[in-house]
Amino acid sequence: MKNTLLTTCLLVLMWACDSVDTANETKNRPSEVPYAIAIHGGAGTILKANMTAEMEAAYTQILDSVLTTGEKMLEADADAVQVVIEVIKIMENSPLFNAGKGAVFNTKGENELDASIMIGETQEAGAIGGVRNIKNPIEGAYAVMTKSEHVLLTGKGAEQFAVEVGVDTIDPSYFYTQRRYESLQRAKAEESGTSMYINPDYKYGTVGCVVLDQSGNLAAGTSTGGMTNKKYNRIGDSPIIGAGTYADNNTVAISCTGHGEYFIRYAVAHDIAARMEYGNASLKEACSDLVNGKLVEKGGSGGLIAVDKDGNIEMPFNTEGMYRASSNGVNRFIGIYGNKDAE
Numbered sequence: 001m002k003n004t005l006l007t008t009c010l011l012v013l014m015w016a017c018d019s020v021d022t023a024n025e026t027k028n029r030p031s032e033v034p035y036a037i038a039i040h041g042g043a044g045t046i047l048k049a050n051m052t053a054e055m056e057a058a059y060t061q062i063l064d065s066v067l068t069t070g071e072k073m074l075e076a077d078a079d080a081v082q083v084v085i086e087v088i089k090i091m092e093n094s095p096l097f098n099a100g101k102g103a104v105f106n107t108k109g110e111n112e113l114d115a116s117i118m119i120g121e122t123q124e125a126g127a128i129g130g131v132r133n134i135k136n137p138i139e140g141a142y143a144v145m146t147k148s149e150h151v152l153l154t155g156k157g158a159e160q161f162a163v164e165v166g167v168d169t170i171d172p173s174y175f176y177t178q179r180r181y182e183s184l185q186r187a188k189a190e191e192s193g194t195s196m197y198i199n200p201d202y203k204y205g206t207v208g209c210v211v212l213d214q215s216g217n218l219a220a221g222t223s224t225g226g227m228t229n230k231k232y233n234r235i236g237d238s239p240i241i242g243a244g245t246y247a248d249n250n251t252v253a254i255s256c257t258g259h260g261e262y263f264i265r266y267a268v269a270h271d272i273a274a275r276m277e278y279g280n281a282s283l284k285e286a287c288s289d290l291v292n293g294k295l296v297e298k299g300g301s302g303g304l305i306a307v308d309k310d311g312n313i314e315m316p317f318n319t320e321g322m323y324r325a326s327s328n329g330v331n332r333f334i335g336i337y338g339n340k341d342a343e
């Protein structure tokens with residue numbers, strides 16, 4: 001009897017110790033979060049002083065509803081890549097962002113769209129650049145990944161491919177918005193020389209989404225109209241894998257926004273993954289070294305969103321603001337301005 005009592009006491013003690021350990025681990029290990037998602041709607045000169053209460057409410061509302069869509073899908077165990085597509089499509093369909101409807105104009109007064117997507121598990125990727133009639137460019141990018149043997153298709157070829165594989169196309173006039181057209185007129189009026197004029201008041205507006213799903217798979221996607229007044233069929237970083245978008249299940253999923261030429265030159269998205277993989281940097285260190293270190297030093301403005309394989313989330317930017325939101329099923333965040341400005 002004595003022995004049975006002793007054994008029971010020991011077992012209870014062991015169970016209690018085990019429970020305490022597990023509970024502490026759960027608290028301290030971000031990998032225990034069910035999923036992680038971050039979205040951005042572009043970085044740039046976004047100051048509270050320049051924003052009307054209505055505009056701010058509209059951006060906050062759409063960021064909230066887009067995030068909620070992603071959260072619900074992830075709670076229902078959706079794949080990371082499906083969440084990325086769905087979330088980006090909603091943002092492409094909103095005239096508030098520089099992607100799909102609401103895209104900026106090039107110097108000829110046309111909308112030319114770029115997008116890309118990447119899956120962390122297989123490192124498959126697809127991208128389109130300089131297309132004028134694909135309603136949801138992220139679907140075009142996904143089709144390149146899943147229905148062709150290529151990674152990046154551009155211009156007329158990409159448009160032809162979209163028709164052949166049944167991706168929705170639309171008359172280019174669909175992408176017109178008065179607000180973006182006026183931005184082009186202002187940019188042209190202030191333009192000097194032949195270099196791409198960067199309006200000091202520039203608000204980027206590209207959209208992106210990065211996800212860690214419940215199965216531990218990462219995915220990233222980015223979609224944009226590029227930069228106002230761009231010339232010569234210019235293509236930015238958004239459809240360049242390793243520059244504007246990257247995903248690898250061993251490390252991280254990233255989507256960038258900002259002055260694309262710099263993100264291409266410094267292979268920003270891949271550099272962050274490489275610092276983590278080869279240099280054992282934490283997500284926070286790698287992101288900060290790039291966005292607040294190298295890019296600032298070189299003169300490249302912008303920001304990015306990143307989710308690592310353990311569910312950590314970083315959303316750094318070196319501009320005044322970045323439309324952004326994130327959730328890990330436990331905590332959620334929606335922000336527009338930087339630290340200098342009250343959120």
Ligand code: ASP
Nearest residue numbers: 204206226236257258260
């Ligand atoms: N990175 C995009 C580009 O250079 C622009 C943006 O993020 O707004 O095309």
